[in-house]
Amino acid sequence: MANEKEQKEHQVRCQSCGQRIFPGYFGTEQDGSEAKEWCKMCYLNGAFTDPDMTLEKMIAASIRFMTHNLKFSDEQAEVLTHSVIPQLKRWRGGHGNGK
Secondary structure (H helix, E strand, O other): OOOHHHHHHOOOEOOOOOOEOOOOOEEEOOOOOEEEEEEOOOEEOOEEOOOOOOHHHHHHHHHHHHHHOOOOOHHHHHHHHHHHHHHOOOOHHHOOOOO
16 A cells, blocks of 8 residues: 555646646546546646636736635745746646647
8 A cells, every 4th residue: 555655746746727626626627537637627528627727817816716725925925836837738838729
């Protein structure tokens, strides 16, 4: 049985916002199947829920969420979002469409 650290490393993260995706929180493809790389807040019915989202807007929204809801300090949230979000599939290379 895997230890807790190994389990966390294998959890799926949304490739748009970076949050961990748990069963029931996956986005959906056009055919209704689970979108294995996207959460339901970012991707539904085969499309991004906010197609005009930019990397900068996603970072700002993530910082707000982390400081208000998860009680991260501003510095902690900024360091984490700036290190994780630009590396996600949707944002690599500066593109917002990710597919």
